[in-house]
Amino acid sequence: MPNLGNDPIFFVFFSMITLSLLSLVCSRVMFLSIFTSRFSEYDFFIVLVVRLIIGLRTLFFAILCMWIAFGTALHLVFGFCSIVTLLLASWGLAVYLCSSSCAFSET
Numbered sequence: 001m002p003n004l005g006n007d008p009i010f011f012v013f014f015s016m017i018t019l020s021l022l023s024l025v026c027s028r029v030m031f032l033s034i035f036t037s038r039f040s041e042y043d044f045f046i047v048l049v050v051r052l053i054i055g056l057r058t059l060f061f062a063i064l065c066m067w068i069a070f071g072t073a074l075h076l077v078f079g080f081c082s083i084v085t086l087l088l089a090s091w092g093l094a095v096y097l098c099s100s101s102c103a104f105s106e107t
Contacts, residue, residue: 009075009076010072013073016066019061020065020069023058024062027062030058033051034051034052034055060099064093067093
């Protein structure tokens with residue numbers, strides 16, 4: 001059992017790392033399925049677009065989970081809620097929201 005096993009922030013860190021890994025693997029599989037399959041002309045309008053959107057959304061979710069895990073790791077290392085931790089965590093969230101809104105504004 002780790003030293004921080006009873007800390008709820010450690011549980012958040014561990015769960016965000018796990019969610020990040022899971023969604024990153026899902027995104028990877030989705031992009032590999034796009035890369036390795038053959039598509040007809042009809043599939044370019046429906047199937048390919050859906051797979052690409054699912055792959056990008058899971059990739060953005062993985063990045064968001066990594067940022068949350070990074071913020072919780074900073075909180076665990078410094079031991080208090082510092083302004084540096086809040087700024088870094090909010091900056092990561094702002095980058096995620098801007099990039100996801102720009103990427104999916106046409107859908």
